[in-house]
Amino acid sequence: MQTTTPADGLPLPLRYGAIATIALGITMAVLDSAIANVALPTISRELHASPAESIWIVNAYQLAIVVSLLTLSFLGDMLGYRRIYQWGLVLFTCTSLFCALSTSLSMLTLARVLQGLGGAMLMSVNTALIRIIYPQRFLGRGMAINSLVVAVSTAAGPTVAAAILSVASWKWLFLINVPVGIIALWLALRYLPDNQQKNSQQRFDFISAVMNALSFGLMLSALSGYAQGVAMKWVILQLVLLLVIGSFFIRRQLQMPVPLFPVDLLRIPLFSLSMCTSVCSFCAQMLAMVSLPFFLQNTLGRDEVATGLLLTPWPLATMVLAPIAGRLIERFHAGLLGGIGLAVFASGLFSLALLPAAPADGDIIWRMMLCGAGFGLFQSPNNHTIISAAPANRSGGASGMLGTARLVGQTTGAALVALMFNLFSEHGTHAALLLAGAFSTAATIVSLMRIKQPLSK
Structure with missing residues (x-):
């Protein structure tokens, strides 16, 4: 059993096993963010719940991840990334079985909250583990695998769900995680390394953890509530509470030697600029991925199968480019690569917004x-x-x-789609794509600003 890590990554045989457990765990966690969406009508009927109530099957999972992610990553620095990841696999696998055995909406919602905590354990330390699995000079390749898994899992969620539902009941959306989770746990116990540089200065602050959960919970609730048409007074109340609690939370973090919300890292220009590009890019991605199916089906009259096929070139192109980008980072500055990539992304989004009134499939495919x-x-x-x-x-x-x-970028993007559809009922997708292009353009500018920043070694 591997418990420590060499000075510069794992040797190749062990590295393959370690990255395999990361890929399996993150695939499960990301897929389950979207996989239940397709089955909501069926689940709500079988559990005798209204469509509005069944939304909590999705929201409970997402909310649990958002409110606990930073707390769990903080514990990873304290207790070890390997331990947090293994606990996450155990919790995620057991709660997936709990989801499948649920007989009521309240039972399934509770199971999804616990499953979200397991998913957050996996997501909170996965890239930290990659940093100690791969030698520094090959770190970009490890990040490329992780990016590939996240991108493809996010895009493939509805397709995978539809495939499972075509041959089995909705319970198998969750049961499928049990054998995969067991395999991932076996690999984790055998191959995952532990971080030798645990932070001895860190002390867990329960008050910070609660304030972190409240801040991100209120933000997600306000955005989702606005998107779902909740009364504006409640959205405003949540935003006011977010402003008050968030202000006290940040002030508390600024006084701590090792903060739970990493304000110390945000003081590093290269880190904060990269975070900004990440939020903007995922916001742009979600604006496009949520709005495009409505355009393809409602405006162009494509059926569900055709819509899925027309959306597929996007993740396929990402699959091809992500490994290449992982190798290019060994030779070129990330700010330059990111700027070029985001400029291409923005060009694709604007070209989708400028589609002709009756486009052929080829017109859509090359833009995707x-x-x-x-x-x-x-x-x-x-x-x-x-x-x-x-x-x-x-x-x-x-x-x-x-x-x-x-998660913040994706949640914001989904809420902005609702806003665009409310403001521009007949041209909602067009407005959403233009806004996505604007976000991607802004991210391009920020990414290019990083070229002046030295890369960390």
């Missing part, structure tokens, strides 16, 4: 490929920079912020 290629070229170098810009003993905090940036 352009978006996926640009995103794939950007994401791996950006994730590499976020992790490598942090000191080794703060890799957990950097890993948690990386996951938080993705």
Whole structure:
């Protein structure tokens, strides 16, 4: 059993086993963020719940991840990334079985909250583990694998769900995680290394953990509530509470030697600029991925199968470019690679917004490929920079912020789609794509600003 790590990554036979357990764990955690969406109508009927109530099957999982991600990454720096990841696999696997055995909406919602905590354990330290699995000179390749897994799992969620539901009941959306989780846990026990540089200065602050959960919970609740048409007074109340609690939370973090919310890392220009590009890019991605199916089905009259096929070139192009970007980071500055990738991404988004009234499939496909290629070229170098810009003993905090940036960007993007559809009922997708292009353009500018910043070694 591997418990320690050499000075510069694992040797190749062990490295393959270690990255396999990371890939399996993150695939499960990311897929389950979206996989239940497709089955909501069926689940709500079988559990005798209203469509509005069944939304909590999705929201409970997402909320549990967002409110606990930074706390768990902090514990990873304290207790070890290997331990947090293994506990996450155990919890995620057991609660997946709990989900499948649920007989009521309240039971399934509780199971999804616990499953979200398990998913957060996996997401909070996965890139910190990659940093100690791979030699520094090959870190970009490890980040490319992680980016590839996240991108493909995010895009493939609805397709995987539809495939499972075509041959089995909704319970198998969760049961499938049990054998995969057991295999991942076996690999984790056998191959995952432990971080030798645990932070002895860190002390867990329960008050900070509660304030962190309240801050991110209120933010997610306000955005989701606005998107779902909750009364504006409640959204405003949540935003006011967020402002008050968030202000006290940040002030408390500024007084701590090792903060739970990593304000110490945000003081590093390269780190903070990379975080900004990450939030903007995932916001742009979600604006496009949520709005496009409505355009393809409601405006162009494509069916669900055709819609899925037309969306597929995006993740396929990302699959091709992500490994290439992981190798290019060994030769070129991440700011330059990210800037080029985001510029290509923005070009693809704007070209989708300018589609002709009756486009052929080919017109859509090449634009989707352009978006996926640009995103794939950007994401791996950006994730590499976020992790490598942090000191080794703060890799957990950097890993948690990386996951938080993705979730905040995706949640904001989904809420903005609702806003665009409300403001521009007949041209909602067009407005959403233009806004996505604007976010990607802003991210391009920020990424290019990083060229002046020295890369951490």
